[in-house]
Amino acid sequence: DTEVTQTPKHLVMGMTNKKSLKCEQHMGHRAMYWYKQKAKKPPELMFVYSYEKLSINESVPSRFSPECPNSSLLNLHLHALQPEDSALYLCASSQDASGNTIYFGEGSWLTVV
Amino acid sequence: GEDVEQSLFLSVREGDSSVINCTYTDSSSTYLYWYKQEPGAGLQLLTYIFSNMDMKQDQRLTVLLNKKDKHLSLRIADTQTGDSAIYFCAETSTRGGYNKLIFGAGTRLAVHP
Numbered sequence: 001d002t003e004v005t006q007t008p009k010h011l012v013m014g015m016t017n018k019k020s021l022k023c024e025q026h027m028g029h030r031a032m033y034w035y036k037q038k039a040k041k042p043p044e045l046m047f048v049y050s051y052e053k054l055s056i057n058e059s060v061p062s063r064f065s066p067e068c069p070n071s072s073l074l075n076l077h078l079h080a081l082q083p084e085d086s087a088l089y090l091c092a093s094s095q096d097a098s099g100n101t102i103y104f105g106e107g108s109w110l111t112v113v
Numbered sequence: 114g115e116d117v118e119q120s121l122f123l124s125v126r127e128g129d130s131s132v133i134n135c136t137y138t139d140s141s142s143t144y145l146y147w148y149k150q151e152p153g154a155g156l157q158l159l160t161y162i163f164s165n166m167d168m169k170q171d172q173r174l175t176v177l178l179n180k181k182d183k184h185l186s187l188r189i190a191d192t193q194t195g196d197s198a199i200y201f202c203a204e205t206s207t208r209g210g211y212n213k214l215i216f217g218a219g220t221r222l223a224v225h226p
Contacts, residue, residue, distance in 0.1 A: 006155075031211075031212065035214075041218070042201055042216035042217060042218055042219055043156065043201075043214070043216055044216075045213050045214065048211050048212070048213070050211060055211050056208070056211050056213070088155075090155055090156060092156075094212065097210070097211045097212050098207060098210050098211065098212055100144075100212070101144065101146075101158065101161055102146075102158070102212065102214060103158055104148070104155050104156035104157075104158070105155055106154060106155035107154075107155040107156075109153075
């Protein structure tokens with residue numbers, strides 16, 4: 001089983017809303033990632049969690065707030081987003097954060113209105 | 114620096130072989146990946162190759178790695194309409210012990226009858 005599950009699949013939110021994206025994996029992986037993918041572009045790394053600790057923040061604005069409640073779950077809390085934040089948000093996981101195969105979820109399509 | 118380049122578009126006839134090429138810059142990449150993205154979907158890990166290998170074959174897929182030239186290719190034998198998608202080449206860039214995938218811009222494969 002190489003499944004990373006993301007919810008919701010689609011989300012429309014206003015610029016004043018607070019919402020969260022959720023990601024779950026049961027592969028025993030200890031590294032989890034958030035990537036952002038704009039239309040017709042490749043994914044770009046946002047955050048890396050290793051053993052439930054934030055290891056990399058790629059200078060992401062504070063209106064995106066990641067959280068790793070346990071080794072299987074990864075959340076991305078969204079607040080005061082802008083329309084340009086509309087994108088596909090991809091969660092991924094790997095056995096650990098150094099050089100292992102990375103598996104992606106199906107993504108959450110976010111539209112900010 | 115980190116850079117992955119691939120051609121943007123490839124059109125093939127159904128039943129022919131497809132070859133998607135990629136060049137990368139980080140010679141320390143431990144793994145090199147091919148991901149497939151169908152419209153409206155997330156990234157599906159197609160195959161990967163460890164940096165000390167020259168070739169990997171998996172059913173219809175053949176990956177060739179030329180480390181000297183930093184060139185990676187994906188060959189799809191007997192290409193089918195279901196293979197139509199965007200194919201992303203990715204290298205791993207390890208920073209401070211943590212993994213970061215650097216993606217190419219993606220090659221859109223169109224399969225026609």
